[in-house]
Amino acid sequence: MENKKPDNIVYSENEGYNANLLPYATSVGAPAIRVDDLVSWKSRGITTVNKEFEIKFSELKSQYESLIQEFEWNELVYNSKFSFEPVVGEIYHLYKSIDGSDFLSLIGPQEWNKEHIGTFKLNSDKKWIHIS
Template structure:
């Protein structure tokens, strides 16, 4: 019992008096060590990241849908029947004839009585830009 130190003295045989390097308080007068609320911080961080990623996903999804719609319109126009070389920047009209065959024309929908599918403009990249479409023809 002679070598026993009191409980409030921090001493070890291997390291000696080492209270100043310990990660915890060693006496009554030491400052309180409290663990921060890391769980709520993580939860808020996860929520923020999930919202941001969700927003980016929705933006990409809308861009994809728009791209697919452009692709489908271009596919429809390029597969249509026409016997002329379209000029870049001109406006063309896509129609469906009585047999159900699509054809491209310069004649506007007000000038004759054919089933009008849509109005398009050819850009410099040879992509057909939809200017106007009938409600029943929209994808």
């Protein structure tokens, strides 16, 4: 009977009675030791971060598509034929000629019976802004 110890007493064969040396509570009245649920915390964190990345990616994708479209319009206008120096702030119209080449004109689409491609305005950075 001497070898049997009560359940609520901390005893080690090597250390003896060492409850005061342990980093955790050992008495029956001590609060329960619970393992934090890190899986759900990680899952919530991953979901939140993924949503943020998805939003940022869609913003960047939208900006990229807009930039590509601006580039294509500018390339189209700069590769077209025109025999004048465009003035910053003025509105110009891009047309397709009978031979298939593009040309820039001051004449509006209502005043002329040509195939209208688009209306543009030249800004101070020499970039063509597509109006319609």
